[in-house]
Amino acid sequence: MAVAVESAYRAIRDGIVSGVYQPGDHLTAQDLAAASGVSRTPVREAMRRLHAEGLIRVIPNRGAFVASLDETDIHKIYDLRVVLEGYAAEAASRSADDRQIEALQALADQLGEMVSDPATLDLDLVAANNNSFHRLLVAAADNARLETALASIVEAPLVLRTFRRYSLEELQRSASQHRELVKALRAHDGLWARSVMTSHILAGRDALLKSLEPPPG
Known part of the structure; x- marks a missing residue:
């Protein structure tokens, strides 16, 4: 049962993160069971976990829907990220x-190479590298409660797909900030590390908000 729940959880989560299931989409246990190849019982358990x-989002008498974020939600999420990930960096x-x-240096160097040439840019690899970098940095803070507190915040669908909304210049700036964070860690300078992380998170917030603006005209 536990294996089936984990399999269903990963399949549904990956579908949300990749955009197969869009914000606002109605999710049913029957459809998800067919898509993930397991029965409805582990799918329901996986859905409770994702909720x-x-x-x-589970709406009484209506069902389950992929969570949507508005501008207010985004500000709240990124305000928390500034506090928690700024603390993590320090x-x-x-x-x-x-x-x-x-390991953080290797990831930062890889990201720099990934965004150096638009002809070879792979946003899936960029996003995976970024997620690995942030998870490792939080793990290096050596605070299990912090990891738990951050888990649901950085898992929000729009946050996970932020890199798909960046310009090349924004991607390159983000890579530069990763490298600077590593320099701050090597220097054991907590204020520097917190400052860079704060700028990094706020830049991501602004890029996400800008991408949600309606086109002019």
Whole structure:
């Protein structure tokens, strides 16, 4: 049962993150069971988990829907990210070990290469690299409660797909900020690390908000 629940959870979550299931889409256990190849019982359990994480909204007497975010939601999410990930960066500057710093450096270098040439740009790889970088930095802060607090915030569908809304210049700026964060960690400078992370998160928020504006005219 646990394996089936995990399989259903991953299949549905991946569908939300990739955009197969769009914000506002109605999700039924029957359809999801057919798509994920498991029975409806583990799908319902997976849906409860996704609801708890904020990826799905359950409306009484109507059913389950992929969560939608408006401008107010985005501001609230990114305000929390500034506080929590800013703290994570500062904490990591004190607790990150050499292995973690080198792994972060490798990810930052890879991201820089990924966004250097628009002809070879792969946004799926960019997003995966970015997610790995942020997860590792939070892990380096060595605070399990912080990881739990951040999990549902950074899993919001629009947040996960932010990179798909960036211009090339914004992607390159983000890569530069990753490299600067690693420099701050190497220097064990918590204020520097927090400052860079704050700028990084706010830049992501602004890019996301800008992408949601209606086209002119």
